[in-house]
Amino acid sequence: MPYSSFVNPSPKLKQKREVTSFVRRAGRITSGQKHAWQSYWELYGIQNTKRIIDTTNVFNKPNRKLIIEIGFGNGEVLIDSAIRNPDNNFIGIEVYESGIGQCLIHLSDKKLTNVKLINEDAKRVLIHSFKDQTIDQINIFFPDPWPKKRHHKRRLINKDFVLLMQKKLKKNGCINIATDWDDYAEQIIDVFNKSKLFKKANDLTLNLETKFERRGLKLGHKIQKFTFQLH
Ligand SMILES: C[S@@+](CC[C@H](N)C(=O)[O-])C[C@H]1O[C@@H](n2cnc3c(N)ncnc32)[C@H](O)[C@@H]1O
Structure with a gap:
């Protein structure tokens, strides 16, 4: 390596590339989804996630239980849960733009007022946008x-992410997780056991039926669902 590179490292060397749990897919976005982005993002989207989210500005009824869903895909479970639990507030975090578009279509059809969306890496959002001990429940399905x-190393649920979630959850808060990959399930159990911050609660009874649950079942995978509760 030439000496000048040590003295003046190239931006490539200076910036260690962050390992993310996703790859941004250009993906096909339908005209309906595009229209939903243009028409409803302003109503349902939370912008400027570098700042702490003030739920009193975001929800009509802010003093409700706050549930976060990370990687909601097309938003099937997010919307179903919000309809079934009108007294809870939901924030969905997703990086997949066509999924967000699809979710916006349903949010506006159902005229839901207790759901907001964020289009960002959940890790960054948890770090920058939520005060500690403010979330009641975090859902991560498939x-x-x-x-x-x-x-x-790209898997979202690892030691550091569990610590981050623990910081953001209220006392007795819980995390629901589902996966159809046996060795990911083992990793999840291992990382929660080692953290000693959570106890394993009764397994999740929620009937999910997400796109990826159906895909897993079709492939003959075993679906595993967990709930971990903060001590
Ligand atoms: C396998 S899909 C599951 C989607 C949905 N939960 C389901 O069960 O159908 C995982 C989703 O997580 C999203 N995702 C992955 N890492 C993420 C991150 N760091 N922040 C937000 N979303 C993420 C992906 O874009 C993808 O839509």
């Missing part, structure tokens, strides 16, 4: 499995 061993 996180990307990254099955190849060399990609395991």
Whole structure:
């Protein structure tokens, strides 16, 4: 390496590339989803996630239980849960733009007022936008499995992310997780056991039926659902 590179490292060397749990897919976005983005994002989207979210500005009824869903895909469970629990507030975090578009279509059809969406990396959002001990529940259903061993470092649920979630949850708050990948399930149980901050509660009884649950079942995978509760 030339001496000048040590003295004046190239931006490439200075910036260690962050490993993310997703790859931004250009993906096909339908005209209906595009229209939903243009028409409803202003109503349902939370912008400027570098600042702490003030739920009193965001929800009509702010002093309600706050439930976060990370990686909501097309938003099937998010919307179903919000309809079934009108007294809770929901924030969905997703990076997949066509999924967000689809979710916006349903949010506006059902005229829901207790759901907001964020289009950002959930890790950054948790770090920058939520005060500690403000979230009642975090749901992560079928996180990307990254099955190849060399990609395991991309898995969302690891030691650091569990610590981050623990900081943001209220006392007795809980995390619901579902996966159809056996070795990811093992990793999840291991990382929660080692953290000693959570106890394993009764397994999740929620009937999910998400797109990725159906896909897992079709592939003959076993679906595993967990609830971990903060001590
Ligand atoms: C396998 S899909 C599951 C989607 C949905 N929960 C379901 O069960 O159908 C995982 C989703 O998580 C999203 N995702 C992955 N990492 C994320 C992150 N760091 N922040 C927000 N969303 C993320 C992906 O874009 C993808 O839509």
